[in-house]
Amino acid sequence: MQSIPGNLPVEVLLGLYLGLLTGIVPAFVAGSLGFLVRYFTGVTIPGFGVVVLALSIASVQGGLLGLVEPTIAQSPRLLIAVLVVLMLALYAHNQGDKLGAELPRRLSFTRLRQRTLSADVVELVGSVGQVTVRPTGEIRDMEGYPPLSPSLREALKAGSWRLPADLPLSELEARIEERLRTDHDLADVDIAMDERGRATIVAAPPSGTLSRH
Incomplete structure (x- = not known):
């Protein structure tokens, strides 16, 4: 128990690193999906849906699943990595949704034809x-x-x-x-x-x- 405070800065840094590394793809997908859905339908994807999507993609990547081991499951590293992934995905989705709402709908495939x-x-x-x-x-x-x-x-x-x-x-x-x-x-x-x-x-x-x- 006395070793946790000494290792905490290292765990935080590892959590940030793994969260950033694992969160890039979920953030990109969440931002792109948020933009496309808002631009073409005018609907905003709920935050809960973004959370589920981000965690699913991160798990498929194997980044977060690789962290869930008995030796580190109780460490701060996993929690920090998950929080970083979620924050990146929610931020990217918010920006994509905002862009989809502000971008003029000048063309559609039907109107083009x-x-x-x-x-x-x-x-x-x-x-x-x-x-x-x-x-x-x-x-x-x-x-x-x-x-x-x-x-x-x-x-x-x-x-x-x-x-x-x-x-x-x-x-x-x-x-x-x-x-x-x-x-x-x-x-x-x-x-x-x-x-x-x-x-x-x-x-x-x-x-x-x-x-x-």
Whole structure:
């Protein structure tokens, strides 16, 4: 019993060291999870959940489990290491949660696919807005297929398509792809449009003319 006070500073230092070493991964996970959950759902993870998560990860790492031995289970080292892990995880979670609450939600995956045309490229025909989509850049060959013939490449480059302007870009792309498949019997085609109605075309020649590589 008389040896504990003399060993206490060493136990404290070892506890701090082991807590910092073991707490890095739980803190990173807690901070990242706190940010993602708050940013995408607006919900804050309860502190108890953070505690359970941090201790579980630390145990899986083997850091804290390695300390739980009969010879040191009663020493201050284990308690200090656990407290350090929990403090790191709670602090990281708090910072991640705060960042998730303050960061503007400017984009989402759904909104990214629902982008629409810029207003200055919309033409009013009567009371209906329309847009004329034209190719931009070179007509590229689809990977895995033979190259397009010069005449087909020229025909695609000279094309233009008039479509309703109130559709999202993803729908406009799909409609142009369908038209090109129908008009030119393309084996495959991929369209990427920007907000100004400019289409990048990647296409494969008609399936009945050349064998696929």
